[in-house]
Amino acid sequence: xDFIERIKMQARKEIKTIILPETEDIRVLKGAEIVLxxxxxxxxxxxxxxxxxxxxxxxxxxxxxxxxxxxLLESDKLNYYAEELYNLRKNKGMxxxxxxxxLKTNSRYFATMMVKLGDxxxxxxxxxxxxxxxxxxxxxIIKGKEGVKTLxxxxxxxxxxxxxxxxxxxxxxxxxxxxxxxxxxxADIAITSSKSFKELVNPDGIPxxxxxxxxxxxxxxxxxxxxxxxxxxIAHSKDPDLLLDGELQLxxxxxxxxxxxxxxxSPIKGEANILVFPDLNAGNIGYKLTQRLAHxxxxxxxxxxxxxxxxxxxxxxxxxxxxxxxxxxxxxAQNMGKEN
Numbered sequence: 001x002d003f004i005e006r007i008k009m010q011a012r013k014e015i016k017t018i019i020l021p022e023t024e025d026i027r028v029l030k031g032a033e034i035v036l037x038x039x040x041x042x043x044x045x046x047x048x049x050x051x052x053x054x055x056x057x058x059x060x061x062x063x064x065x066x067x068x069x070x071x072l073l074e075s076d077k078l079n080y081y082a083e084e085l086y087n088l089r090k091n092k093g094m095x096x097x098x099x100x101x102x103l104k105t106n107s108r109y110f111a112t113m114m115v116k117l118g119d120x121x122x123x124x125x126x127x128x129x130x131x132x133x134x135x136x137x138x139x140x141i142i143k144g145k146e147g148v149k150t151l152x153x154x155x156x157x158x159x160x161x162x163x164x165x166x167x168x169x170x171x172x173x174x175x176x177x178x179x180x181x182x183x184x185x186x187a188d189i190a191i192t193s194s195k196s197f198k199e200l201v202n203p204d205g206i207p208x209x210x211x212x213x214x215x216x217x218x219x220x221x222x223x224x225x226x227x228x229x230x231x232x233x234i235a236h237s238k239d240p241d242l243l244l245d246g247e248l249q250l251x252x253x254x255x256x257x258x259x260x261x262x263x264x265x266s267p268i269k270g271e272a273n274i275l276v277f278p279d280l281n282a283g284n285i286g287y288k289l290t291q292r293l294a295h296x297x298x299x300x301x302x303x304x305x306x307x308x309x310x311x312x313x314x315x316x317x318x319x320x321x322x323x324x325x326x327x328x329x330x331x332x333a334q335n336m337g338k339e340n
Contacts, residue, residue, distance in 0.1 A: 003158050003169050004297070004324045007200065011040040011330040018326050018333075019114060019123035021107035023047040023068075028127050029061045031322030036065040040327045044069055044120055046107045071103060071110045078103055081113040088141060112137040115308045121333040124325050126313035131176055131301060134312045138303070148305040150188035153177035153312065154196060155287045155300035156328070164254050166273040169201050172290075173276055175283035176301025176312060186211065186231035190276045191239050192304045197274055199335055200328060210253035210272035211235070211246025212282070216262045219249075228278055243267055250275070299324050302332075309333045 018041045022028045029052070032043045043066045045052055056063045071078060078100065085099040102109050111123040125134040131153075144151050153176030162168035173193040178185060194207035211232045215225040225247055232246035245253075245266045252262040252270060259270025277283035291298040299321065301312040309332035311325050 003156065003201070004299070004327065007324070007331055008038055008040045008327045010334075011327040014330075014334050015039075015042060016121040016330040016333045017042040017044060018329055019044045019046060019111040019120045020322075020326075021046040021111045021123060021125050022128050023052045023107075024055070025128045026055065026059050026061070027317065027319045028322060029056050029059070029063055030319035031127075031326065032063050032066050033061050034319060034323035035326050036063070038323065040323070041330050043067070043326075044114075046071060046110060048072075071107065077119075081110065081117070084117060085109070085113055085141070092140075106137070108134055109137045109141075112141045112310070115310065116141050122309035122311070122329040124311050124313060124322065124329055126301075126311075127315060127317055127322060130315070131312050134310070135177065135303070138306065138310045142306055142308045142310065144305045145307050148188075148192070150181070150185045150192070151177065151303065151305040152181075152185075152189045152192060153301035153303050154193055155298050156200065156302065157287060157290050158297040158299070159290075160295050166197075166201055166205055169273070170290075171197050171201065171274045172283060172287045173274070173304075174280065175277065175287045177280075177303070179280045181279065183227055183230040183234055186228070186276060186278070187234035187238060190231070190235045190244060190274070191242065193274050193276065194239075194242055194244075196302070196304045200331060201273070205273070206243060207274055208268040208272045209235075209242060209244040209274040209276060210248045210250075210268060211244065211276050211278075212250060212253060213247035213278060214249065215247050216249045216252045217247065217266075219262075224278065231276075246276075248272075297321075297324075299328060302328060307336075309336060 023045045045066050045068045049068045082099040086096045114120045152174040154173035155175045157170045159168040174189050190209050197207040211228050213228040228247040245268050251258040253272040256270035290296045309329045311329050
C-alpha cells in the first residue's frame with residue numbers, strides 16, 4: 001500500500017469536515033468529487049450555490065454530497081465571525097466594518113474563521129491563489145500551537161521507487177513558508193519535521209534528518225555553511241535523541257555509498273528521510289526538481305506547528321493532489337483531537 005492510500009484509509013476511521021474555498025476552480029470541484037467517492041472526509045464548499053452547481057454540472061462533476069455555504073447569505077454566522085475577527089484584530093487597527101467586508105469578499109478568511117471557531121476541522125486552499133493568500137489569514141487568526149516558536153511548511157514527496165528515503169517517501173522542509181530562516185528557526189523546522197514524519201509518514205519509523213548545504217562536514221566555509229552548522233548544533237541541544245546530522249550535501253545525505261566517503265561518521269549513514277533546506281529558494285527548487293524530473297508525487301505545502309490544520313496547494317496541483325491533501329489534513333485534525 002502506497003503512502004497516500006494508507007493516509008486515506010486512516011482518514012476513513014474518523015471522518016473530519018474540510019473546507020474547500022476555491023470553488024471557481026474545476027480542479028477543486030473534481031477533488032471534492034474524489035473525496036466523496038473515496039469517503040475520506042465531509043466537504044464544505046464556499047460560494048454561490050447556483051454557480052457552483054452549474055460549473056459542476058457543465059463539467060460532469062458530481063458534488064451532491066457536499067455542503068455549500070454562501071458567506072453572503074449566512075447573516076447570523078457572518079456577524080458572529082465578524083465580531084470574533086474584529087476582537088482578534090482590533091489591536092492591529094481592524095474595524096468591525098472591515099471585518100465584515102473581508103469575510104464577504106475573501107473566502108479564505110471565512111474558512112479560517114470557521115476552522116478557528118470549530119465549525120469545520122480544517123481547510124485546504126491554494127489551487128488558484130498564491131501561498132501568501134492562504135497563509136496570511138491563518139497566521140493572523142489561527143496562529144501556532146502553544147510552545148511552537150517557528151511555523152513552517154513542508155512537502156511530502158513520494159518517489160516512484162522505494163530506493164531512497166522512507167521506502168521512497170521524504171519530507172522536504174521548509175519548502176513553502178520561511179524565506180531565509182536563521183539558525184534557531186532551522187533547528188525548529190528540523191525538530192517539527194521529525195514530528196510530522198511520525199504523524200504522517202511512519203508512526204513506527206525513525207526520522208533521519210539531514211541539514212542540507214553545498215558543503216559536507218567543512219568541505220567549504222562561508223556564512224551560508226556556518227548557518228547550517230550552527231542550526232545542527234542547536235537542534236542537537238534541543239532534542240538530543242533526534243537522529244540528525246549536518247552540514248551535508250544532498251548526495252551524502254541520501255546515498256549510503258557517498259556518505260561513507262564524504263561523511264563516514266554521520267549517524268544517518270546516507271539514509272535521510274527528512275531533508276531540511278537552508279532557505280526557501282533551495283526548498284522550492286528542490287521539490288519541483290524532484291516532482292518534475294523524478295516523477296514524484298508532491299503533497300503540499302503542508303503546514304506544521306499550527307493550532308488548527310490548514311494546508312496549501314501548489315497552483316500546478318491536480319484534482320488527485322487536492323484529494324490527497326484533504327486526507328492529510330484529516331489526519332492532522334485527528335491527531336490534534338487526541339492532543340486536546
